[in-house]
Amino acid sequence: xxxxxxDVMNKRVPKVSFLMLNWNGxxxxxxxxxxxxxTDYPNFEIIVVxxxxxxxxxxxxRAAFGKKITVIKNSKNLGYAQGMNIAYQHSSGDMVMLLNxxxxxxxxxxWSLVKILQTNLRAAGAQPKIRDILNRSEFEYASAAxxxxxxxxxxxxxxxxxxxxxxxxxxxxxxxxxxxxxxLLLRRSVLEKIGLFDAIFFNYGxxxxxxxxxxxxxxxxxxxxxxxxxxxxxxxxxxxxxxxxFYHHRNNLIFIIKNWPIGLLSLVMVPRxxxxxxxxxxxxxxxxxxxxxxVIQAYISLIGMLPxxxxxxxxxxxxxxxxxxxxxPLYKGSVVVDYFLLGKRRFSDIIKDSSFYSIEA
Numbered sequence: 001x002x003x004x005x006x007d008v009m010n011k012r013v014p015k016v017s018f019l020m021l022n023w024n025g026x027x028x029x030x031x032x033x034x035x036x037x038x039t040d041y042p043n044f045e046i047i048v049v050x051x052x053x054x055x056x057x058x059x060x061x062r063a064a065f066g067k068k069i070t071v072i073k074n075s076k077n078l079g080y081a082q083g084m085n086i087a088y089q090h091s092s093g094d095m096v097m098l099l100n101x102x103x104x105x106x107x108x109x110x111w112s113l114v115k116i117l118q119t120n121l122r123a124a125g126a127q128p129k130i131r132d133i134l135n136r137s138e139f140e141y142a143s144a145a146x147x148x149x150x151x152x153x154x155x156x157x158x159x160x161x162x163x164x165x166x167x168x169x170x171x172x173x174x175x176x177x178x179x180x181x182x183x184l185l186l187r188r189s190v191l192e193k194i195g196l197f198d199a200i201f202f203n204y205g206x207x208x209x210x211x212x213x214x215x216x217x218x219x220x221x222x223x224x225x226x227x228x229x230x231x232x233x234x235x236x237x238x239x240x241x242x243x244x245x246f247y248h249h250r251n252n253l254i255f256i257i258k259n260w261p262i263g264l265l266s267l268v269m270v271p272r273x274x275x276x277x278x279x280x281x282x283x284x285x286x287x288x289x290x291x292x293x294x295v296i297q298a299y300i301s302l303i304g305m306l307p308x309x310x311x312x313x314x315x316x317x318x319x320x321x322x323x324x325x326x327x328x329p330l331y332k333g334s335v336v337v338d339y340f341l342l343g344k345r346r347f348s349d350i351i352k353d354s355s356f357y358s359i360e361a
Contacts, residue, residue: 014114016044016185017093020101021083023051026060028232029101033065036099040107041114045070047091048101051083052076079202088196097185098207102232104133112226113185116175122360124190124219125211127181128227129168137167140231146178146223146357148347149208150331151264152272153256155180157347158223161335164345171348176357178223179329180211183231190219198258200305200312204244205251212259215328216319222359242290242297249276249298254305258313261325275336329357 018036022029029048036046046069050058058073072090074083088096095117097110113126127147130140139145144159145168158176159166184207194213197206211221256265256272276295283291302309331351338344351357 013043014094016095017091018046018097019087020099021049021051024053026057032101032103035104041110047087049083049087081197081201081206082199085196104230109227112224116222122220123222124187124214125221126185127223128229129225130231133230133232141233143181145172147180149179150335152268153252154335156335162339173225176223177220180208182207201251204247205255208255242294245294246297249295250301253302
């Protein structure tokens, strides 16, 4: 494999397409684009989809940034999954970077991600370390230094277990395989085989589903802590926490129903329903009505969607080689039990065996 340095010298630097959505969040998007345009990398394009904003925010962005970006305007909000699919259709890069519009980037953040995809043939995706934009010594809530999932479908991250977010003091500096990531650099050649997002998810969960398909296709996803980016987190839905929690609960259930083999699904569904029920009770006891209502609404919505969910499941499970989770680093325990009953607050308390996430030679 030619090194990235030789590619640069031969003027064959891979073109990277940055994809992002804007939905009633032009102030976030403006700041993000200013930072992104300062990236020290010689060959990239920026595709922004204005996802049916109330005002003509797409037009405002086009006027502000001109030919530096490409703006696609949707007449209504099609959700994150379908919006990003549209952005992808308008892109031309050898590599595709999935971004949120509430981020900030150091100038040289991209190089180490590109290098991983250039030098590791198994790697279809590379994720930067993600820190909180307001508390810059802390990891960001979502996928921090690499996202993982337990056997019941609950996500957690290297640097964040439920409500406990660690400070980054260099404890997670090695490149590792991860189960999922939302902020992700991807090979276009792989996406041409497996597609980008499943629009059934609308918002949230589509990234976990995509990463599952990447592993099924025989590739892996690498977290690269040398690359650091900063993220607000939940900017677009920050004012509607109930809706955000609704999507998280419902879509995570869609994810496991669609992807888990029937034997595993039959074992985990009853405990999973119990765990979600206890979450609703926990929210209620703390006076957090929105959280309790979100869980109930998630199950009501899921029941109505079951015919469509089972159709998506049938498509996945019928494909050759699609009925196992061998390739993806799946935690066989319960992060819920670890955290709430056993008091394990850090990733290193839960995952002690490095072979779980180590990159094969």
